Amino acid sequence: MVQARLLDVAIREFGAKGLEGASTREIAAAAGTAMSSITYHYGGKDGLYLAAAEHIAGMMADERMVAAVEAAARIEDPVEARDAIKAMLVRFADKLVDPASDEWTLFIVREQTRPTEAFARIYQGGMGRMLEALVRLVCVATGRADDAASRVAVVTLAGQVLILKAARAMCRKLLDGHGEADDLVAALKGRIAANVDAILDRMIAEKREPK
Amino acid sequence: MVQARLLDVAIREFGAKGLEGASTREIAAAAGTAMSSITYHYGGKDGLYLAAAEHIAGMMADERMVAAVEAAARIEDPVEARDAIKAMLVRFADKLVDPASDEWTLFIVREQTRPTEAFARIYQGGMGRMLEALVRLVCVATGRADDAASRVAVVTLAGQVLILKAARAMCRKLLDGHGEADDLVAALKGRIAANVDAILDRMIAEKREPK
DNA sequence: GTCTATACTACGATAGAC
């Protein structure tokens, strides 16, 4: 299918070079078709860019993620909620470490610096639902209301995971030469799970003794 | 000074559009000079890009940062080390929230996805020294050796702060409508400091009771 | 040192053949 090949190549090229840097000629050539196919199917470069964003949103919201989000909406037990947070973050870390996610995460990281309509579509189509599920789980786990403090906590929890891709070059420099890649990933996942416990316990303690 | 103006504009333009997306014509015009000045002073587009990176490294390693890094090297007391970690992370969060840092952080975030020689220069000229100082402080604060586990912990600590810029669009979507910007920043800084305590305490406990 | 003029390449869009 020409359109599927075009989308795959487009995500890679737009991620690597951005909307302006990528070339429709190159994308078409790598997809084994003529450049005018892009005009025909997507109306031009901008249309292809938005289509690529929607394709990414679809890939982020895979079955396991959708199932986890739906399950999270029904959890009422603090201990269950805590386990669900850990599972969600560790699974996401796994996804970010997997090279198969390289192409579309580059696209997303790029959109963070200067968000366009493409980011809105990605957020609505997966990322946002996952974050809102985390907010709910944090509230259940700590017994706090859905206020600014809870959402700020989710930001810090997510940051620990997202840095793997968002600042991967930095992480690599800091960790290189200090262990095998597999061991480092395992250590990181263990650290994230332990941090979740540490931070949630702390938030529960803060609730009892507000400063 | 023509060269200073060229560097300022270059950081902004390269950050916004990347090496390939930015145009030397535009940069030169915005700096109020001719395009061939870039060829003369920096040998071409690539030379200007590297010069911009080195200029950024210089701005990151400002006096306060250098002083904090040097002070960190002399800290031997666990409690002092812990306070120094908090101070360093909170100050860095302040810097990232300040719009004045927008231009050069965009440049760095962009370099993370596909690091070039420019990233190596930025890492050596400030970022790396700060991270190594954090590693040392974590080791002092927890009484652990400088091993993979300590460095992984620094990655998670740094991630909480860096997400503010690296995934700013995402943070904004999650927090918008849940409080005033100033309150959110204060809440975030408080959360980061509390998380540092929570995570370090946890690491000390892990040392006593290895699983 | 700085600017103008020019050469050459590559881009996106479009029209039209098949």
Next chain:
DNA sequence: GTCTATCGTAGTATAGAC
């Protein structure tokens, strides 16, 4: 639907005037 051909624009680099 897909391709070829072509147009106008914009890119970098270079040579030479001042």
